[in-house]
Amino acid sequence: MPTQFSRRHIGPSADEAERMLQTLGFKTLDELIDQVVPEGIRVREPLNLAPPLSEELALRRMRQIMGLNKVLRSFIGLGFHDTFTPPVIQRNILENPGWYTAYTPYQAEIAQGRLEALINFQTMIRDLTALDVANASLLDEGTACAEALGLAVAQTQGAARVFVSDKCHPHSIEVVRTRMDAVGIRVEVGDVMKWKHDGTKGLAAVLVQYPDTLGVIHDYSALATEVHDAGALLVVSADLLSLTVLRAPGEFGADICVGNSQRFGVPLGFGGPHAAFMAVKDALKRRLPGRLIGVSKDAAGRTAYRLSLQTREQHIRREKATSNICTAQVLLAVMASMYAVYHGPQGLKSIALRVHGAAVWLAGELLRAGLDVLSDDFFDTLSVRVPNADDLLKRALIFGINLRKIDATTVGVALDERVSEEELLNLLTAFGISKAQQKPALDAEQPLHCSARHHRASAFLTHPVFNSYHSETEMMRYLHRLESKDIALNRSMIPLGSCTMKLNAAAEMMPLSWPEVNGLHPFVPADQSEGYRSMFHDLEAWLAECTGFDAVSLQPNAGSQGEYAGLLAIKRFHAARGEGHRDVCLIPTSAHGTNPASAVMCGFKVVAVTCDNQGNISVDDLKAKLEANKDKVAALMVTYPSTHGVFEESIVEICRLVHDHGGQVYMDGANMNAQVGLTSPGRIGADVCHLNLHKTFCIPHGGGGPGVGPIAVAAHLRPHLPGHHTWAAERQEGAVCSAPWGSASICTISWMYVAMMGPRLVDATKNAILNANYVAKKLEDCFPTLYKGAKGLVAHECILDFSHFHKVTVEDVAKRLMDFGYHAPTMSWPVAGTLMIEPTESESLAELDRFCEAMRCIHEEMIGVESGSYHPTDNTLKQAPHTAASVVKSEWPHAYTREAAAFPLPWVQEAKYWPPVSRIDNVYGDRHLICTCVSVEEAAAS
Known part of the structure; x- marks a missing residue:
């Protein structure tokens, strides 16, 4: 019998979980959960989901569903074009956990590979x-x-x-x-x-x-x-x-x-x-x-990349x-x-001219046949007058081709790099032309055929990076060099609080490479996307069950867009009831920074609600703000469990108070990994929530994206979900992103996760809470947990307090963790001078113990600095991270040993990660802002 997927997904074995519970003083996992989750909101019945499928059966079922799609050639255009993904890029980036499981590059020293790739992207865009x-x-x-x-x-x-x-x-x-x-x-x-x-x-x-x-x-x-x-x-x-x-x-x-x-x-x-x-x-x-992304320098003066101008980040604004x-x-x-790196400037131009040449040939044949092409100046898209657009679209379908209907007598044909001679001849037949006057010459590069004033004369992509890696051997090695510079989940745990860096299982990721998943244009006729629609139907129903709500929209393509769409639904709801004057959004001071930013984008006025000494929403201050803004309150935004990592006991009362004053409750879904199967936004009294599918439901973070941020709503908000102009009969409200279902293809990842976990999703939630409490307990004598729930426990994450240290900062700790091969926890948020740790359910006891041992080792170093035993600046913490280049220098100028710098614990030697750069100078980077690839001269000078 196949092993249940939940045993692959959840890190601790049954024996390990039992040992962890003993450390915490509990006999069973349910006994722990009963102390963590308030009884008033606890759900006891299992999730109403189908029994879990094995990996093999889930993949087989996904094949059946997505096999309902019809993968035709779409020359629809509208900003979406078929393309050929070079296999070296597909295999080494898209299908490589070293790239797709990494986190946003906030800790720049261990993200130099991604940052270099993004500098390449910025340079490409700037040049073009x-x-x-x-x-x-x-x-x-x-x-x-x-x-x-x-x-x-x-x-x-x-x-x-x-x-x-x-x-x-x-x-x-x-x-x-x-x-x-x-x-x-x-x-x-x-x-x-x-x-x-x-x-x-x-x-x-x-x-x-x-x-x-x-x-x-x-x-x-x-x-x-x-x-x-x-x-x-x-x-x-x-x-x-x-x-x-x-x-x-x-x-x-x-x-x-x-x-x-x-x-x-x-x-x-x-x-x-x-x-x-x-x-x-x-x-x-x-x-x-x-x-x-900008260019700065590290402590040794070497070129280093980092996020620049971070005051623009919305959690600060x-x-x-x-x-x-x-x-x-x-x-x-x-x-x-x-x-662009692989093809280079000349390769890209050749691709463009091939596509353009195909369009020129097609336009010429249509004109010779007496058809009217809208313009002489075009690149790859033709608008053609025809007697009946619907008839033409039907004839094109016979050849497996989708075209765009512009109006009753106009069709659009948008060619792409994959267009073939056979397809061009089939298009002619669809247009009623039996024989071409000239043979397509797709492999012979044609000149640009439009008015000279439109021709590009300037050079682009002149940097060596775009002119050096055109063989697959060199490209493969370049991608591997960049990947090796970063820490991703394939190397070690990423314990970032509020980010839920859990396993992104290979079985969940596999469908992304299937043509029936990645080959559809977003505006194909409905009968060609039946598989997608079936998958969406399943996922929406499952997410509704997990949230306790009535309906779900998968359209928002990021958590921030989910916030926006959820608040927009509330705004539209009030307007529909004649209460459009409600424009105040109450937001706790502990909230994610995107919360107030999203509220402002919806036209709301933000009123802050304070938190008490335990990090919970102050009910007294909430009452005062509700009274001061009565008849104006539109919504309260709340994160649950709280941003401080605890289940607030007063949440039901908070929701009731807001409803009593005519407002709606928006719940930020960032911490849903502590709720699924144990409670739900609907259970606590919220009206709408967004879900981060790239957190709770296993879509990988991809080094800072992609994400999916669908919203789930109570029945009264269903009419105010995002619509799309292509939906006609089911339009609802305006769209919040380009495609009808947003980032549709990666929803297959979450479908696979839920299908393979079924009702055992609750086990993931329970183990996430177990792992967080275990880490908090193991480190409590070194770093006390700042906020705890009513029973002295945390939810799925814990905030460690460093306020009793005065000579060492949390940034020093974050950089020192790199020497152990770990990404730092979330630093100084939501409270300055803290680290917020979220181990997730996917980490084993051995990995948790390694991380705790690293933190305890760092604690000893901190005590040495604080006590004066170690030099105040020349110590392992202030000089971290340590690069291989610095350790192997013939001169060792430090007061501590090379071994202490590079191999602080014996197990570090087993698979040593060497940070590619030492600590980066952020201030220098902002004062000398460079946001494109550095020149050869600049690189040599550094």
Whole structure:
């Protein structure tokens, strides 16, 4: 009989769990849980889920479901194009846990590989757009458009309207409307080529598509001048591949350029995940949303990468934030950047000209047959007038090809790098042309066939990194070198509190490489995506069961977007009841920083609620704030268990108080890993929650993305879930991201996890709580736990207090852990001078004991510094981390031994991790901001 998956997923064996419980003073796991979870909210009946499947049966069932999809060739376009993922990238990045299980690069010294890959991405975007600064990716093209317009509104200060070209992609226009409407910015949509500034003030930006959604290339130079004369910014949403041959937006006056890097080797995946991008002029760089990777130096003066300008991070800006984006699509940005590294500038240009040449050939054949092609200036997309668009789409389907219906007599054909001669000839037949006048010459590079004013003359991707790794041998070694610089879950536990870095099982990840999962365009006809819809139906029902709610939307493609969508549902609910004046959102001071940022993006006013000495929401202060804002309260945002890692006993009363004052309760799902099967947001009285599928439900963090942040809602909020313009009959409200189901393909990971765990999801929750309490107990004599529940226990994470140390900081501890081969816990959040540890259920007793032994060893070193036994600055903590280069130097200038630096405990020698750089100078990096690949001269100088 196959071993149950839960035994593979949960780290401690039954015997190990029993020993851990003895350490804690309990006989059974349920006895511990009864002391941790308040009785008033405890669920005793098992989850109503099907019995768990083995890995083999779950994969077989997933094959059956996704086999219902019809994988045809989609020439639909709309910013989504089929692409060929080079196998060296698929095998060594997409399918490699060294890349997909890493965390966001907050600890830069142990993330140099990912950071270098992201510097490559930023350089690629900067070069292709010809703008000054690019970020490390955004979520998708539609949200990137909205972020750009939000940036423009903030930059122009006081502007109340934006103009959007009606030739932008429909999904981008919809997301822009959703985002701008929420904050009272008027969106005007029209023909941008006829737009003229009318002299009135208040315009923030004009948004255009390049080439536009019909495939037409426009010269926006005169428009840029007009927009700037109006005191506004020009935002261009561009096709990245086209920029290898077309004039760059920065060269014709764009202030901001956004788009999607999907066609650089990232599978369609029915809409995601994909890495969007944003590039801006230098004057706008400090308003750039998302993350920005910069170049600094380490303690030895070597070049080192890090997150730059971190004051832009939304958890610091909080209610002053203009964006709630606090993540990126790192794994996908890495893939896209490596696609450019592998092909190089000439390879990319050849791909672009091949696609363009196919479009030129097709246009010529259609014109010779008497059909009308909309424009002479195009890159890869043709809009063609036909007698009956529906008939043409049906004929194309006979050849296994999807086209885009633009209107009753116009179809769109968007070609891609995989287009073949056979497909082109089949397209001709579909158009009613029996024989081609000329043979397609796809392998003979054709010149750019559009007006000369659109031709790109400037060079791009000139840095050696894009011109050095074109053989698979060299590419494979380059990717391995970068991977080896980082700490991911395939090396050791990542004990980050609030981040839930649990196992991402191989069986869960395997379907991502299947063509029936990654090969679908997000806008294929409904009958081609029956497998996806069946999988969504299952997952939505399972998540509803886990949350105790009525309905689920899978559309939000990040936790931050889930927060936004959940609050937006509340805002729409109040408006529908004639209570649109409710605009106050109460948020505890301990909340995640994206909470107030999301509230501001929904047009709410943030009112802080204080916490008591135990880290719980102050009920007295909540009552006072509710009374002071009566008739205005829209919502309370609450994290449960609390951000301080405990189950607050007063949660039911808190929810009741908010409801009594006419408000709704939004629960942040960051800590759901302590709830599943034991209690639920519905049980405690919340109305809506978001779920981080990249935490509780096993989608990997991917080095800082992708994520999925669906929302679950009570019945009264169901009508206010996000809709999509492609849904027609079931439209509901406006979309919050480009694709109807967001990052659809990676939902298969969570489906596999729940299918293989079934009702035993509760065992994962129980063991997560066991592991956290075990770590807290093992370390209590060194580092006391700051906050505990009513029975002296924690939930799934614990906050260790370092306030009794004065000469050593938590940053020193974080850097020293690198010498032991560990990623640091969450540092100085939510309380300064603390470390928050969340071991998750997936870590074994042996790994927990190793981590605790490392922490106890560090404690001895800290005592030595504090007591004066060790030098105040020349000690293992202040000098950490220690690189191989520093340890093997002939001169050893330190007061401690090389062994103490590199091998503080015997087991460290077994699989030593060498940090690639020593401690990085953050201040230097911000003062000398460089956000692209450093030159050979700069690298040599360091």
